[in-house]
Amino acid sequence: MTEILHVRDVTVRFGGVYAVQNVDLRINNGELIGFIGPNGAGKTTLMRVITGIVQPQSGRVFLQGVDITDKATHLRIRAGLALAQQIVQPLRALTLLDNVAIACGSDKTRHALKSMWVTDIRSERAQARELLARVGLSHVVDELPGTMPLGYLKRLEVARALALNPRLLLLDEPLAGLSQKEAASLADLIATLNADGQTILLIEHNLREVMRICPTLYVQDNGKSLAFGKTDQVMSDPNVRNAYLGVGHA
Amino acid sequence: MLYLELFIQGLVQGSIYALIALGLTLVYGLLRILHVAHAALFTLGGYIGVIVTNATGSFTLAMVVAMLVVGLAGMLMYKLAYEPLLSQPPYVSLIASIALFIASEEIFRIAFGPYGLSYQTAPLQGHIELFSGFYLKYAEILVMGLSTILMIALAWLSMQTRTGVAWRATVTDPDMARAFGVKIQNVRYLNFFIGSSFAAAAGVLVALLNNLVEPTMGSVASYKALAIIVLGGLGSIRGTLIASLLLGVLESFGTIYIGHLLDRDAIAFAFLILVLMIRPQGLMGGKL
Amino acid sequence: MSYEITLMTTMAISVLFALSLNFITGFCGQISLGHAAFLGAGAYTSAMLSKADVPFLFTIPAAAICAAMLGAIIGLASLRVRHDFLAITTMGVGFLFVGIIRQQDFFGGEIGIAGIPSSGFGKGGFMLICIALALTFAAFSLYVRRSWMGFVFKSIADNEDVTRVLGIDVSRYKLIAFIIGTGTAGVAGALYAHHFRFVGPDSFGFVESISVLAMVIVGGIGSVWGVIFAAALLSVLPMLVQFIDDYKLLFYSGLLFAMMRFSPDGIAGLCTRLFSSIPRRVPDNGGNNR
């Protein structure tokens, strides 16, 4: 098992408040890790540290053994990260197909000046079509995002992230806002992707689905690591129960 | 002594800026519109001030009428020009606003003539000698005094009244406010009314300082006020006030000491760019 | 004929200038309220070189380089600010440019530079050069639109953050858009200087920046054909409507407002709706039938 991501002793403060404090997290190749925690646990902040939107005060982030802490977001993506965001952000002027195709063309967009000389987009569109089929959107590839329901857009986010061919897929609350049925079907998709070999870190509030599909859980509360391990073990941890039930937790 | 005078002159100018920029900030905070045509309302205020004073002889009445009429004109402008454009990208309302501004300059010129208007007998033109050799025009005292009063009144309104609470809530989070039963539409009208009437007050005061209103008197206000609200951090009222006074004082000293390098506008924008390079979110930027 | 040649030349220069802004604002989504500064940078470069007996054709690349260098600097600075902050920053750049030009005797100060030698190609020849350059850049714009660079621009214009999360070096792309757009504005400036044979600080101020932005937006932001049409029309509109005399600017601004109010996506959007099968209320665009 090779290590894909290593977050080492990361601390983030906003003003005087610790958003993330001395957190460690390791993800190995092929894992599907559910990242849970109550509101204000610092989940999104940690995600932002990984993607480079937030700089930690201390600690390092390694991707496949390479220190990426000081790299810009787009370079981290090129190094093998991909992110599906909590609030769906489709490119509204582009069809679903092109939303994915632009991500498929990352070789062509690497060098800005060279991208001027390339016009062929057929292979990327073909690839995008496959990916959209994989997330179950093959019937709406030529639609604009503005007309699509939330469930579709969530899937689009996933497809677009997959198009980057990532070593590690970060999913930030993909199930939020979906009906139970939609959530279950998207969760199934995530499980299938993982079964196909995709390493995934899944931030999610929907405990039911997380427990259903994730073999491993990572729990954070008040910015600190609370638990990490097999799902059933973690869920029986009294600290975790306290954090979630909010009883007597200091 | 000279420095004190320059400082006071800066405050006078800054007070005018503050009155104008405040309305712009209110509109931006609520609707995210760069309301260039706000400067047209400022000009309209100046015209009404002069016309009513000349007709009735009462400057106070003129001030009240200008603030009321222009406040209503601002509401009308929102209703007719901005409301239909709210769903469009921001540059659409920006260009529409610029078009409105140019059109209104032309309307002023056609309606009131290209020469501008002056008070027949300008009120408050006398001056007092605060101490030896230090003169302050009554009009200048009025500018600083009235701006302060209006600002305090606004602060009171927003802090101490139900309307004010609803208003602030709407600016912070329109959806939440709506959920609590605030009528967003009314808040927007109120916003335009207050912002526009403040601009009208500024227009009347500027007309008093210069004894001249002309069709193009809003042209400086149209872009300088934009610079101020950006400097203040877009949508931050406190930031806007600080930026206005700061810019007034800066221009006052700049005109004298670096005027040969950069003109007044360039001084203001050089400062703006400098600040934005250090703090891209403006002086008080980030949140409301 | 001479009068028509003058009008055509004015149109061609405006088209080139508007397309240069369209590259930045229309393609890459970066609103600029100070684009006239780059027109000015090119115009001053070309004017001063011409006065130093450099042949007109050589002053064009020089003007482009000078404007593009300025554009690169401004572009780098502008990377720090976004959206409305960017709009106002670029506006500030415009004021700063004029403010500096005004105060330097080196640039002719307030008085500007007059007596710029003629292009040496005659009025007709000069017009053809202007038209050729405008068409070349229009073709280039259309090509870029189809390229991967254009694809990325579209994405950046749509949502910068998402584009970044797709692994794209957004800053680099924005900078390229700035450099190409401002360099082209510099070329337009060189033509401007040799057309009017006179440059002064007031020719490149805020009003000019707003006019060119209006051309882009009235044309339909990002639409090359729309922008060409709008720039050609708006640049000579004040001439064409001389007969309404006193109401000229009122008409112009009223048209602009009506356009934004009833067809915010400009002439391009208007045409799309006119020719699409869905029947829809079609606003009047002022009846500019000639």
Added chain:
Amino acid sequence: MKKAKIISAVVMSGLLSIATGHASSIKIGFNVPLTGFAAADGKSALNGAELAVEQANAAGGINGDSIVLVVYDDQASPKEAVPIAQKLIEKDEVVAAISGSYSGSTRAAAGIFQEAGVPYIAAYAVHPDITRAGNYVFRTSFVGEVQGRAGAKLMGETLGAKKVSVITLKNDFGKSLAAGLKQAASNYGITIVSEYEYGIKDRQFGPIVSKVKSDKPDAIYATGYFFTAGPLVSQLRAAGITVPIIGQEGYDSQKFIDIAGAAAEGTIITTSLNRDSASIETKNFIREFESKTGNKADMVAASAHTAVKVIVAAMRQSGSMDKAALRNAISATSVVAATGTISFNALGEVRKDVQVQIVKDGNWHEHSVISDSKLLAPPNE
């Protein structure tokens, strides 16, 4: 388009109705700012020019042919002025043209009229380069520098000022006036203790006023137009500054007195129009202008009137509509007009006296006349 042109073109003399390219009308082009920031001056200049055309037509026109003024609004912008000049030359085929506009547009247009060989007279634009466009371009008012030098003489000799503060409007008008003043200042024992600049949009001069006060000059030389000078003078006076304020032809409008009110009293300017002139020509102009428009006469109106008058006189002189002959006639002209006796030097610059006016009891009145042909010699090349 054709129709538009015709409608636009016609600003007609007295009783005559629309004439469109009819053989018996003679067209004179007139570019003038009717919209935009300079609209006020433009309107007044247009009134002055129209009056001159009416008078000339009433006096029989040119050998019985009536004169038509073809008017276009140039917004005082060079960008507008270039196509307008082309249009006047190519479409309207004017015999001669006049600029009732500011320097920027006049300069841009001058080159075009020169190339086309159409005589062109700048009525009141001050920039020295205008007449350098060539031998078809003339100016009936002072170059900025000349008037600036007259200001130096006025302050140093007439008023006996030693220390002068200069407040300069930052455009070609203000700059060239200030330059002229500085050239001649030392000849009249004047030291310039300080100089400040302001922009054409500025109306609030608080900081400059405070600083000027602390400079304690004997006189203030402030360049500007009535709409900047009105607020400036009133703010200087309100700050308790009592020394003489010297302005120029830009102040020359009743509107200046309206704006500055009581503070205007005693302001002295150098200009082209003498309200108390004994000249019949000037008296008539002032009377007829006021009865025609209901406004008080000012410098731009008088200058535009003068420019028309010069062209009309030259047309009568040359007797033909040949442009080269007309040019020669203008160049050799010596005509008494509202702004004095007009004759040109080799460059096409006017030679005349500078009128000094002062505000007394709410009106412009004669203060003195500066006639020093050496000091007032316009540039020759």
